[in-house]
Amino acid sequence: MSNARLPPVPEPPSPGPQGLLREIRHVRPLPPGRLGFSLRAALAMGIPVLAGWLAGDTAAGMMATIGGFAALYCGDRPYAARAIALAAVALGFAVAAMFGLWLQPHAWAILPALALVAMFATWLCNAMRIGPAGAYLFVLACAASTAIPAAHLPPWQAGLLVLGGGMGAWLLHTVGILLHPRKPERRAVLAAARAVAAAISADANGHPRARRRAAQALYDSWQMLVGFQPIPARPNGELARLRGINRELHQTFAASHDPDLPAERRAQLLRHAVQLGEEVQQEAIRRPRTLPAGTVPHGYPRSWTLLREGLAPGSNPRRQLLRIGIACLAAGLVAGALDLERAYWAVAAALLMLHQGLTWPRTLQRSLERALGTLAGLALAGAILWLHPTGPWLVLTVMALQFTIEMVVVRNYALAVVFITSAALTIASGGHVSFPDPQTPHK
Numbered sequence: 001m002s003n004a005r006l007p008p009v010p011e012p013p014s015p016g017p018q019g020l021l022r023e024i025r026h027v028r029p030l031p032p033g034r035l036g037f038s039l040r041a042a043l044a045m046g047i048p049v050l051a052g053w054l055a056g057d058t059a060a061g062m063m064a065t066i067g068g069f070a071a072l073y074c075g076d077r078p079y080a081a082r083a084i085a086l087a088a089v090a091l092g093f094a095v096a097a098m099f100g101l102w103l104q105p106h107a108w109a110i111l112p113a114l115a116l117v118a119m120f121a122t123w124l125c126n127a128m129r130i131g132p133a134g135a136y137l138f139v140l141a142c143a144a145s146t147a148i149p150a151a152h153l154p155p156w157q158a159g160l161l162v163l164g165g166g167m168g169a170w171l172l173h174t175v176g177i178l179l180h181p182r183k184p185e186r187r188a189v190l191a192a193a194r195a196v197a198a199a200i201s202a203d204a205n206g207h208p209r210a211r212r213r214a215a216q217a218l219y220d221s222w223q224m225l226v227g228f229q230p231i232p233a234r235p236n237g238e239l240a241r242l243r244g245i246n247r248e249l250h251q252t253f254a255a256s257h258d259p260d261l262p263a264e265r266r267a268q269l270l271r272h273a274v275q276l277g278e279e280v281q282q283e284a285i286r287r288p289r290t291l292p293a294g295t296v297p298h299g300y301p302r303s304w305t306l307l308r309e310g311l312a313p314g315s316n317p318r319r320q321l322l323r324i325g326i327a328c329l330a331a332g333l334v335a336g337a338l339d340l341e342r343a344y345w346a347v348a349a350a351l352l353m354l355h356q357g358l359t360w361p362r363t364l365q366r367s368l369e370r371a372l373g374t375l376a377g378l379a380l381a382g383a384i385l386w387l388h389p390t391g392p393w394l395v396l397t398v399m400a401l402q403f404t405i406e407m408v409v410v411r412n413y414a415l416a417v418v419f420i421t422s423a424a425l426t427i428a429s430g431g432h433v434s435f436p437d438p439q440t441p442h443k
Helices: 016-025 034-054 058-072 079-103 107-128 136-145 155-178 183-203 208-227 238-255 263-281 303-310 316-337 344-354 360-387 392-408 413-428
Strands: none
Touching: 034 058, 034 155, 034 392, 058 079, 058 136, 058 155, 058 392, 058 413, 079 107, 079 136, 079 155, 107 136, 107 303, 107 316, 107 344, 136 155, 136 344, 136 413, 183 208, 183 238, 183 263, 208 238, 238 263, 303 316, 316 344, 344 360, 360 413, 392 413
């Protein structure tokens, strides 16, 4: 890789108060395949609770749901990359939960330890390109494990429960390899073909959004075919043929860029894009079986390289880690000074705002969305805990919350935070809360 520095990408201008409110209210379209992902996530959270209830230890089941958070990661990656990443995430959750339980008797060490966990998790997630929800849930796993009423569980046993919940999520996300080993790659290439065809059709009418969508779809498909492939492709295998079709889609898209393109040539390119999509959809990929030498990009550096570069002096990842550590520690100290009972939730909130490296306008927008959604989520969580769902009703409550989160979070984050807050408090409380008895006099 070259050591030359790329010019900085200019940040978009601040949208202003009205634009900010418009962005918070904006509802984005639902991406394809989201229903299946949301159902798997709901099952990954509900099965541990059901198992704990059937075993007569609901608190243990709620502890295992921390591992079920692994279902929120890498659900759209190829199966091989998905299996490796989810195994690492499940193991990380187990270690974080054990560390949180070990910290519980040492109140003075909880805040600095959580700040270090936030920095370490961000470093690892960035190097492994884990993606959303990133480091946030690792800190949440560490913090929530100290709140779940499971004092009868030693740290090692709690870690095994969390690991078991994570392995359940791993199975739900990878079992599809037995039926359609290359389904994620096929879906990405098919989406790219359809986007390219739509862009070619729209170009004559001057619709730049269609071209942007096509460019994004082509980028996403190369990510699936190259960037997230831990195993080299066989020369004449399905992955190599999908790469060949994807390369043709890139060439077709590039050839259609000329605004003075004759109508006959544009129609020819459109037919070619449609034909490539039909080959993928009908699983009749015929061309080309091999790619010319040097036509496949190298993809990303290995995770070990990114880990080393993430700590290099003067690097942006290192500055991000230091910023996260300072912000998390400061948030925890402020919450402690205000005598809040569980100051570590402030640490998790600070990490959530910073771990993705958003621009200042986007960070401000995300902060407002989080604040508004949390306020409404506290009311919903209070209603759930007041109703005190138990047994199968608790299972259905956790599953319904998680399903709603995954269906809504990609459309409107502020609305999703309402259910994220409710789910986190329901899990951390073990599904119940103690309300004072009105007939008991206060001392």
